[in-house]
Amino acid sequence: MNVLVMGIGNLLLQDEGAGVRVVEEFGRRFLPIPGVHVLDGGTSGIELLSYLSGRDALILLDVVKGGLPAGAVSRYEGEEVPALFQQKISPHQLGISDLLATARLMGELPAKVVLLGIEPQSIGTGLELTREVARSVTTVAEQVAAELWQMGVPVLPRPA
């Protein structure tokens, strides 16, 4: 399996950066895995295209506002993912929606696409996550490991 695990979001806007924080947390908890690229995608768009090509699976980590309690984690798969990104017209116009559509146009969209979303509480200016969201970052890092195990990719914790 060749997998891209990509956290996206803006670190300067509190909970908006949760996806990137999951990537950092994942790197702290687990050993590097052959065939798995763990990437801080920030708020980039089309530049990320080369990271997508040749992958069997893509695990995206982002905040998703869905009216759930702050910190709640939701999971989307397959067609749900581009549909979700497409219905939002976020200020980040060149974001993931265009990236996924372009990858599809080029025939490079990974066969399996999973999005793990965290419900944010606050997206004001600031570097710190809110408490509920910070707790979920750990949970989601564990969940990424579980997703990888399910794909047949062993994930080992870093020795304490």
Added chain:
Amino acid sequence: MSTRITIDPVTRIEGHLRVDCEISGGTVTDAWASGQMWRGIEVILKGRDPREAWLFTQRICGVCTTVHAIASVRAVENALNLEIPLNAQYIRNMLIAAHAIQDHIVHFYHLSALDWVDVTSALKGDPKKAAALGQGLSSWHLNSVQELAKAQEKLKVFVASGQLGIFANGYWGHPAMKLSPEVNLLACTHYLQALEVQRRANMIISILGSKTPHIQNLAVGGVANPINTDSPSTLSVERLLYVKSLIDEVGDFVNNVYLPDVCAIGAFYSDWTGYGAGIKNYLSVPEFPIDTKGTVFELPGGYLPNAALGQFKPITGFHDKYFAEGVNESIKHAWYQGDWDRHPWQEETEPHYTDFQDRGKYSWVKAPTFRGAPAQVGPLANVLALYAAGHAPTKKHAEKALSTVSSLAGSRVGLDALHSTIGRHAARAIRAAVLHETLEKQWTLLVQNIGKDTATFNRPEFPKGEIRGVGMHEAPRGVLSHWVVIEDGKIKNYQAVVPSTWNASPRNSKDQPGPYEASLRGTPVAQADKPLEVLRTVHSFDPCLACAIHLVDKEHPEAITVTAREVPE
């Protein structure tokens, strides 16, 4: 009666921009540009270590990561009067040039070509005729019948899937779309090829910057790239040779595809040389420093008031007071507390949202002025400055482009045509060709210099007391400046005056419109509810309102709205 249209948000740009126009008799009579997000970077940086500022500023925007990193380290170095080793300048210069070329290509093909090129029409084009057309324009090896047929098939499958995605917001079949199916097919084929080429440019950045999308190799005082001509884990000869092959590939595309395409589209839409000029005070800064002090540059920059090439005043270096003292920002029409017109070092930003008030405050963007006047920034400003300064490669590419357009259009098109909507695209393509030559030259300088020394870093030392610096950078969208005040080694004030602040500026303290606003006046609009022409002009500036919220909102799926309503006289 006139019609008021509101486009909110403008799509295929970075950031959230709203544009309002008043249309009377089929022409825009007045316009307002409004940035809809507040950037709070200065709030985050206060009290931090100036050596770390660039790590935060590169998070301002997903498109401009590299440019905000560069401007930030330069601002701190400027405050410290710190010299940079030559190797570090060359490596930074290569990053800057590779990023700008990638950005220009993506802007033309993926963010703005669809204002001029009709994808649905391309599906009907004859690949044979389109190939003949392409082969008449250049010797590009991928203008073959097979390549064009393959691209057409790819587009057909994509359009048939019903998930238009990137193509969803185009005004297909609009009366202002004029290209033949074959020209559309050729352009769409290059759209796909450009996706490949932009990866090659990105590869240069990831090799030199150690990582993308957020480069890791910068430092206040130089770069962190260890240079060892033999070791494969550092910047070795082998890696540098690979970089050279990437530079060649990218250059081939710029010279044989991008520039000829822009010339062809410019010739077919030559009426657009008559629209969209707006503010003709042009500001750019010198770029690609090739000495340690930032006084000698590969590309000149400066101020060109009222489009007068003869009155060009160069900005001579990173310490030139003409620039540092010339910039002011007004908040009369921006959502901040009060009404002042101040130098960036003196600013304080207290947000104060009112509502959209045509004659009052209506944008989060402040109104910058240079020497008291609004100024247009970007590749057009830069190319005109280079031309005025007698920069030979710029003259060569500009004259070649203008003669290609003239012969395709069947009439003489001169340098004046650049002051327009389509002219901004031409200038960007000309600049890309110039940047490719610059990139090659910086590569050669680096390779020659590492035979002599391998220094890449001078350690910064912060004095007690207050120091001030400005970091200037001629970024893909124009003049970027970061302004820092440091006290006892900590950041006391930080302001970023970004290119789109200049161009998307609201009215200033004298109520003069900003460049977007001025350029829209006089633009013809065939259908008020499908304002393609307005988008053409706004997109030609390559807007980037750098704020990059990334949240998926399931609760309130906003729609792109274009509203048109009648306004009584």
